[in-house]
Amino acid sequence: MSIDSTGFTKGELAKYPFLKETARYLSPLDLQIEDLVSPDMHQILDRAMERVTLAITDLTIRPLSSEQGKYFLKDLQKEILSFPVAIMLVSATGNSFIKKRYALAEAKQATCLLALESKMLILKVALDFSWKIALTSSDDVFDFILYFSDFLQNASHLHDAKWKLVNSTLSEGNVYLNKRNVVRLLQEEIKRRIERRFSNVSIDRYPSEISVLAEKLKTLAAERIEQAETDFPKIVVQEAFPPCINALYDGASKNHHLSHMGRFALTTFLVNIGMSVDSVTELFVSFSDYNERLTRYQVEHIAGERGSGTKYACPQCSILQTHNVCKNRDDLCKYIYHPLRYYQNKSKTALQDQLKNSKNTQ
Amino acid sequence: MSSRDFVYSKFAEFYNNPSSFIPAPTSFEHREFAYLMFKERFMVRHKRFESIQVFQSVLTRNVPSDVYHSCAYYEQPDLEMDKKGWIGSDLVFDIDADHIPTKCGKIHDEWLCQKCEFNGKGITPEQCPLCGGDRFSVKTWLCDLCLESTRVETAKLIDMLTKDFGFATNEMHVFFSGHRGYHVHVEDEAVRSLDALSRKEIVDYVTGLGLSVLNKTSKEKFGKGRKRVATAKKFKLHNYGWNRRLKIGMTKLLSTATVEDLKNLELRNNNLFKNKTVILRRAIEEGRWDSIPGVSVATWLKLAEQVKNLESANIDTVVTTDIHRLIRMNGTLHGKTGLLKMEFPAHQLDDFDPLTQAIAFKKGTTKVFVSNTPEFRLGGATWGPYKNVNVVLPTAAAVMLILKGRAEVAN
Ligand code: SF4
Ligand SMILES: [Zn+2]
Numbered sequence: 094m095s096i097d098s099t100g101f102t103k104g105e106l107a108k109y110p111f112l113k114e115t116a117r118y119l120s121p122l123d124l125q126i127e128d129l130v131s132p133d134m135h136q137i138l139d140r141a142m143e144r145v146t147l148a149i150t151d152l153t154i155r156p157l158s159s160e161q162g163k164y165f166l167k168d169l170q171k172e173i174l175s176f177p178v179a180i181m182l183v184s185a186t187g188n189s190f191i192k193k194r195y196a197l198a199e200a201k202q203a204t205c206l207l208a209l210e211s212k213m214l215i216l217k218v219a220l221d222f223s224w225k226i227a228l229t230s231s232d233d234v235f236d237f238i239l240y241f242s243d244f245l246q247n248a249s250h251l252h253d254a255k256w257k258l259v260n261s262t263l264s265e266g267n268v269y270l271n272k273r274n275v276v277r278l279l280q281e282e283i284k285r286r287i288e289r290r291f292s293n294v295s296i297d298r299y300p301s302e303i304s305v306l307a308e309k310l311k312t313l314a315a316e317r318i319e320q321a322e323t324d325f326p327k328i329v330v331q332e333a334f335p336p337c338i339n340a341l342y343d344g345a346s347k348n349h350h351l352s353h354m355g356r357f358a359l360t361t362f363l364v365n366i367g368m369s370v371d372s373v374t375e376l377f378v379s380f381s382d383y384n385e386r387l388t389r390y391q392v393e394h395i396a397g398e399r400g401s402g403t404k405y406a407c408p409q410c411s412i413l414q415t416h417n418v419c420k421n422r423d424d425l426c427k428y429i430y431h432p433l434r435y436y437q438n439k440s441k442t443a444l445q446d447q448l449k450n451s452k453n454t455q
Numbered sequence: 456m457s458s459r460d461f462v463y464s465k466f467a468e469f470y471n472n473p474s475s476f477i478p479a480p481t482s483f484e485h486r487e488f489a490y491l492m493f494k495e496r497f498m499v500r501h502k503r504f505e506s507i508q509v510f511q512s513v514l515t516r517n518v519p520s521d522v523y524h525s526c527a528y529y530e531q532p533d534l535e536m537d538k539k540g541w542i543g544s545d546l547v548f549d550i551d552a553d554h555i556p557t558k559c560g561k562i563h564d565e566w567l568c569q570k571c572e573f574n575g576k577g578i579t580p581e582q583c584p585l586c587g588g589d590r591f592s593v594k595t596w597l598c599d600l601c602l603e604s605t606r607v608e609t610a611k612l613i614d615m616l617t618k619d620f621g622f623a624t625n626e627m628h629v630f631f632s633g634h635r636g637y638h639v640h641v642e643d644e645a646v647r648s649l650d651a652l653s654r655k656e657i658v659d660y661v662t663g664l665g666l667s668v669l670n671k672t673s674k675e676k677f678g679k680g681r682k683r684v685a686t687a688k689k690f691k692l693h694n695y696g697w698n699r700r701l702k703i704g705m706t707k708l709l710s711t712a713t714v715e716d717l718k719n720l721e722l723r724n725n726n727l728f729k730n731k732t733v734i735l736r737r738a739i740e741e742g743r744w745d746s747i748p749g750v751s752v753a754t755w756l757k758l759a760e761q762v763k764n765l766e767s768a769n770i771d772t773v774v775t776t777d778i779h780r781l782i783r784m785n786g787t788l789h790g791k792t793g794l795l796k797m798e799f800p801a802h803q804l805d806d807f808d809p810l811t812q813a814i815a816f817k818k819g820t821t822k823v824f825v826s827n828t829p830e831f832r833l834g835g836a837t838w839g840p841y842k843n844v845n846v847v848l849p850t851a852a853a854v855m856l857i858l859k860g861r862a863e864v865a866n
């Protein structure tokens with residue numbers, strides 16, 4: 094096999110349709126949105142619909158047995174074409190859950206397949222993402238070296254301690270990795286590329302047939318979301334605050350000076366578990382000599398009622414650890430990576446306990 | 456003349472002097488500029504300038520006490536934050552005596568409780584020992600030991616940036632901050648686009664946070680629930696990243712430390728000292744960690760933990776992770792000292808002496824009334840200690856004492 098760092102076979106494009114080369118391959122066909130509903134394109138539209146449906150229901154894009162599905166083993170061109178069509182379908186839903194889920198499903202599928210490929214092909218895919226990556230010499234225990242900035246852009250989203258840079262094999266700017274690690278990092282990169290593609294689709298009017306399909310997908314997704322409903326309790330359960338937030342809360346109530354990050358964490362936490370701007374402001378003011386107008390302004394900003402209009406997320410544990418805000422970790426902390434997850438878990442048990450206790454006393 | 460006016464006139468002289476060289480940061484037109492007005496104590500922000508010449512004329516006219524530019528590059532630096540259009544940001548490190556324990560114990564700093572006026576010297580307590588209040592006004596000072604402590608941290612940082620991150624020394628810009636520390640800027644293309652989360656990972660690397668060879672427990676599945684169990688896992692280290700640093704650090708520590716030194720680090724296992732030659736060869740070099748009599752996994756872990764503390768660099772974590780940060784501009788005056796923020800080549804870290812080389816006011820003397828100051832070194836001479844006396848001092852020293860709240864112009 095010749096070492097060509099850009100060329101992919103048709104079969105490879107069918108497996109990894111998010112590659113840049115796919116666009117080059119498809120451009121002579123000049124696919125238009127109107128074409129999709131024409132009868133001879135129907136098969137492709139069907140397969141595209143299948144891709145998205147499976148993504149929503151099973152977080153995959155291929156039916157478990159290829160015989161049952163519409164997956165084109167023989168007609169690779171149709172299989173390739175179904176990918177951009179699926180992107181259009183997902184865009185037509187305008188639904189962020191579907192976008193995220195579809196991107197994740199495609200990325201997971203791709204990495205399952207990549208794990209079986211040669212190092213050379215993995216290298217080619219990584220180069221398609223402009224990674225600074227190279228193969229190591231054949232006697233090395235590692236397969237690849239990857240420049241640390243490419244490593245970080247992907248590994249920083251993974252929560253296991255082994256992905257932390259501090260635990261990596263960093264040397265002279267490169268991280269030494271085996272094949273499996275590189276494939277896992279590629280999953281993040283693939284997911285991001287697909288998510289980005291949704292924001293690049295600029296179609297204002299979809300043919301009615303597409304809109305109908307999009308509605309179907311939205312209904313499907315709504316069912317899914319309902320199943321996975323993980324809302325916070327409607328009331329604030331203070332007993333379920335994680336230790337870091339307790340320490341901040343305590344500090345604020347004693348009018349102690351909080352670091353910028355500490356204050357930010359406390360405010361975003363309270364806002365995100367559903368406390369209103371009024372109550373959070375009131376709380377801060379009741380504690381101490383906080384200036385009411387200034388406090389309200391800051392809380393509104395964080396709650397997204399001012400400025401950019403986006404609600405600020407509460408920082409995850411690793412960020413609070415870096416800035417020394419994580420305090421008094423307890424057992425539950427070992428199993429979560431976000432203070433809100435802690436709250437979610439603990440509030441459930443706390444509420445159950447309360448319920449039990451109140452029954453006992455009655 | 457009031458003391459404030461005196462310092463103002465000196466700052467004005469500096470910014471009016473055509474030979475005061477203020478280097479332009481790279482990508483000048485994409486930077487946000489900001490400055491603190493000397494008299495009004497008001498921060499002018501979100502400014503964009505066409506050229507360093509234009510900016511310099513603004514400094515001449517306005518005479519700020521402190522001048523900053525963004526570490527970030529923006530499409531439109533003069534718009535409000537949400538609309539600027541972030542392109543990227545330099546990777547910046549700040550090492551400041553404020554944030555680290557120093558050898559002097561900051562005995563020269565004075566704090567005053569704002570509630571009850573109780574005062575003391577040294578590190579500001581978290582709570583006032585008298586009334587429990589936690590707001591203080593602090594008069595800081597900078598001494599040779601402060602600078603030495605920050606220099607040591609900076610050296611460790613630079614070592615990581617070169618050996619582990621692979622930056623050439625000319626890709627790193629090293630500065631004396633103008634006060635009690637150092638700044639390191641990396642402007643490499645590859646780091647500009649890193650997001651806050653990636654920068655946090657770099658911070659954790661530099662500070663050694665989350666290093667997992669130190670984890671005594673590991674996650675294991677048992678029946679239904681997940682349980683954590685202490686594992687007597689084999690201790691081992693590879694030759695990359697922090698693992699390599701630990702080995703080098705262990706070698707350094709064991710070959711120089713006395714029994715007392717080790718005791719002070721809570722390393723009480725005598726075998727570490729007695730068997731050090733064997734340890735250096737068999738364990739650290741050959742990786743046979745389990746072959747040292749009387750040294751268990753737990754002891755290795757303790758040793759590794761201490762070495763991590765010694766070898767990690769103490770940086771201000773917030774500065775590096777904030778991708779919108781303003782940083783003091785090279786070649787401008789620090790409003791707390793009158794010294795310059797000043798760049799010097801990374802390899803000269805050991806030789807660069809801020810207290811002689813970062814002096815902006817080189818001419819003239821002034822008579823000042825000094826309320827209280829320890830002995831200090833500035834511009835190649837040593838002064839003080841002074842208490843409630845009139846003295847004639849070189850301009851640089853007079854300016855510094857006034858800005859530090861320790862002297863007034865004598866009339
Ligand atoms: S681990 Fe997370 S939730 Fe627990 S104290 Fe630390 S930051 Fe808070
Ligand atoms: Zn007090």
Ligand SMILES: [Zn+2]
Nearest residue numbers: 559598600601
């Ligand atoms: Zn000192």
